Amino acid sequence: MPYTLKDIAEKTGVSVSTVSRVLHDNSQKYKISEDTQAKVKAVAKSFGYRVNALARGLRTQKTNEIGVIVPDISNPFFSAVIKSVAGELRKKNYNFIVYDSDEDISIERSAIKSLLEKHVDGLVIASVGQDFSHIQKIREANIPFVMVDRCFDDFDADSVSVDNVKGALLAVNHLIKSGHRRIAFIQGLPGTYANETRLEGYKSALTSAGISIDENLIVGDDFRSLNGYLETKLLLKLSNPPTAIFTAGDLIALGALEACRENNISIPDDLSLITFDDPVFTTYLSPPLSAVEQPISKIAEMAIAMLYRRMKNPNDERRKVLLEPKLNVRGSVANISTLAFIPITNNNQTGKEQINKSGSA
Amino acid sequence: MPYTLKDIAEKTGVSVSTVSRVLHDNSQKYKISEDTQAKVKAVAKSFGYRVNALARGLRTQKTNEIGVIVPDISNPFFSAVIKSVAGELRKKNYNFIVYDSDEDISIERSAIKSLLEKHVDGLVIASVGQDFSHIQKIREANIPFVMVDRCFDDFDADSVSVDNVKGALLAVNHLIKSGHRRIAFIQGLPGTYANETRLEGYKSALTSAGISIDENLIVGDDFRSLNGYLETKLLLKLSNPPTAIFTAGDLIALGALEACRENNISIPDDLSLITFDDPVFTTYLSPPLSAVEQPISKIAEMAIAMLYRRMKNPNDERRKVLLEPKLNVRGSVANISTLAFIPITNNNQTGKEQINKSGSA
DNA sequence: TACTTTACTGCAAACGTTTGCGTTAAATAA
DNA sequence: TTATTTAACGCAAACGTTTGCAGTAAAGTA
Incomplete structure (x- = not known):
């Protein structure tokens, strides 16, 4: 029972739409008066309002989240990769969700399923397996992804790894x-x-x-x-x-x-x-x-950079990058x-x- | 543009409700005939249907996700904790979202904000700071949480750490x-x-x-x-x-x-x-x-066990557990x-x- | 025959947002 | 004066689910 836009609307006497616009920086686009802005913001603050990410994601078809799947989070290599990825994503105001597939392809499969259900905006995967049928599903779902460290020779996908x-x-x-x-x-x-x-x-x-x-x-x-x-x-x-x-x-x-x-x-x-x-x-x-x-941090930076390009230009040529x-x-x-x-x-x-x-x- | 219940409903000629019930194991409760069940399942499979977790979460007010926040994911101690926590949660069919606060309390703060916006069902936190005002917000939001490794003497909360x-x-x-x-x-x-x-x-x-x-x-x-x-x-x-x-x-x-x-x-x-x-x-x-x-895996197991108790009985007495x-x-x-x-x-x-x-x- | 149960399914509201479009009143232009 | 712009806001649909409540037809009961 957290407070909603509706609660704020009722309290201030304006419409839900107006509250939404004030609270999410569309005030100038929709020319909301300073007065109502102040009023709405005050009430929102006093209520400790927090947007419901589920509702927003549902409506906007965008979650601002990137999924990350690694085979073993306790492996120093992967935890360092995650750390770097986290830093890169933070810069761009993305959140991320990590899954540990425990070197088990069936767990990896279900991790991908979960992430697709959650409608993440992108995916970074260090895949465990020899089989990439489940990776195909990501492409079919039309969500951008990039493979790191472990990729497939005979599967055409953005990927970055060391040589x-x-x-x-x-x-x-x-x-x-x-x-x-x-x-x-x-x-x-x-x-x-x-x-x-x-x-x-x-x-x-x-x-x-x-x-x-x-x-x-x-x-x-x-x-x-x-x-x-x-x-x-x-x-x-x-x-x-x-x-x-x-x-x-x-x-x-x-x-x-x-x-x-x-x-x-x-x-x-x-x-x-x-x-x-x-x-x-x-x-x-x-x-x-x-x-x-x-070059762990380079791998992470490159992966995120490639993911971004893919999100912007879904039909770009795909690349496999090797770092020294x-x-x-x-x-x-x-x-x-x-x-x-x-x-x-x-x-x-x-x-x-x-x-x-x-x-x- | 993934397939939705509506698509399946139209294809099969039954209602959206029926499709929902078939696909999520409420067939017997609502006594859906074997015939329609088969029909619906077939179409769902051919469509590669995947539930939209955002919509479901919005409707049910439950996400089946646990948030985890650690100060440094690349620290072997914490990555081991995460690994154990992941295993425990997998057993109980929960997903989890990890955040790395990078030993920075302002990042920790925004991680908590994110997780609350996402409406996770529970939280496991290894807090970096001396200040716990942001942790208070979790309680105010009424979502169960447990602190691990780092807790506060003067803050009454479920917590588990080594002695x-x-x-x-x-x-x-x-x-x-x-x-x-x-x-x-x-x-x-x-x-x-x-x-x-x-x-x-x-x-x-x-x-x-x-x-x-x-x-x-x-x-x-x-x-x-x-x-x-x-x-x-x-x-x-x-x-x-x-x-x-x-x-x-x-x-x-x-x-x-x-x-x-x-x-x-x-x-x-x-x-x-x-x-x-x-x-x-x-x-x-x-x-x-x-x-x-x-005792890392004990810490993780205990943390999840406590979180579960808290989710069942929100008003139980709170405990601080020390392991040997x-x-x-x-x-x-x-x-x-x-x-x-x-x-x-x-x-x-x-x-x-x-x-x-x-x-x- | 009339009434009750049972098997099966659909309606529609609700979850909390966002946003295209419409509306009103005031300001400006002609 | 009338027509047009502009500032400020509200309506209502839509996102994809779940679920209480009805509803219908068939079967069972008396």
Whole structure:
């Protein structure tokens, strides 16, 4: 039973329309007198009037809300994306609604359903799956959307992500230059865009270096830390174990670290480790983790910018944008090219090959 | 221009009411014949009908949505809380809308305004501020809410948080037992519930141990990592620096670690460190960080449970619930009680004093 | 036969806005 | 004076639902 325009109208003796116009900045367009404006505003204030967004949305067919769906809100990468998106949207006076699909496509499906029912004005999606039939529905519903981080090669949609292939190339090439030849890759969820592209970069780096691909060194099946933990344990059991591991995501790397710690494997002395993603705490790890950094705030800004264009011009050509990754060389990769044992401190010499190309492609 | 009940009604030749009843499980109550049911459902499916949540909410005065407001979505603690809350709500078929107030009370204020305008059915708030006038408005609007993590002593509201005083006591007592007497406290945002209660625990631990409180050792002013970094640098400059630091939150601890690394201060040999909060990566830090863990999923479950009770019984007595913290002793605190230098491995002896009382109070 | 129940469906109001159009009275123009 | 503009506001429809209340025809009961 909040106060409504009608209540204010009755109290002030003007019509509902007039109250509406006063309260929502159409006073000059409809030339409402200063007198009534003051009267209406006073009553509205004393009533603590708040517009009913449902009624307004119903009438105007516009909600001023953007829906955001991510696979895992507790993943530092996605929470950083959300944070940036939130900032961008706030600037433009949009609200947003976040859904966590929990890496589950059926939850993602129902999240999309909910958001469409709510009639959001736009959608930002980091999709979990290999299947995009539910994404199609968004297009059919005629609501603008943009995909981030995870997109589909064979689905024509606005999307923005880091250049995963290049990122993986940077990481694996760094390992190769440091003398590694047996390099394992712990995957994320197979079939997802992020995973397949990173895998592609991994393979491509190896083959260009003339290293044959050993399928036994490509393991794992999701982006969580437990996956990294288990697969690392298994890799260490191999008769001919890898000298380096490249993990597809930060949580996987954490799991790998845990496994190493438990097995008394010292990084980088016994095993080198490098990972995709570069959350805030990598530098505090022991040792600081070498990692491929994604330009998170650029991704968010670009996503919102593209969403805006799409909202303005629904029929523009659709674009897939790739942003440049950056390799941060720290202390978790040993140079084994010349000697078996090299003091850790020497490692910093490789710091000079740090690559820093930021900017968009 | 999505399809509406009216479209379906026209296509099938029945009334809008009938369509509504068929499509939303009131068929048996209104005894709709199997025939019409089938007909309506078929057409609805072929149209890809989706209910308009705005219209429904307007009509029923119920949105099935819960609003959630946190100060910083990228803080691992809060993203974990959100994740748990999301799971709980999903079980009960509620949707939820997250807002990030960015530790800014004016954003928090406008978030509350938005959520009230949207007519959410309930609210979960981790408030940033010292002021609760805007929270009062939620009560005036008569919508159920519960405060988590950060609540107000002098504001009677449902709330659930960890027992901060006890948590701080656990941490500081552990330091004291390890022989420390000069113990610094790097605060979070002064005036907030979390900070003041942790400060209280800190002081209380010192005084019970007969250690006088040195105001020079109580520093800092927010929960971010930069704060920890700066204050640690300053503490190290003191003519009589502390032997141990207790930080009010995980990000502060990260900042402290960074400062120590830069100054070549070895933890725990040169300085002991212990912190409130225990995010997933503490165990991978160098050294693994001793920390006070909050029962995050219990907090979330309890919050939602309380919210439910409040929604059922709006006039129940209000409760403030405190959950038990847990001290996780790891490797970042040195025992200096007997000797100046003790091998790190000895430290694990203190492991037996690990306290693990879970459950609610 | 007459009356009551039952199965099934429709009418229409209501939720709180926004907005095109119309209306009135005063001001201005011719 | 009359015609036209302008300032200020109200009417009423529309957005898409839900739901209490009627209403009708058939079936059951006495």
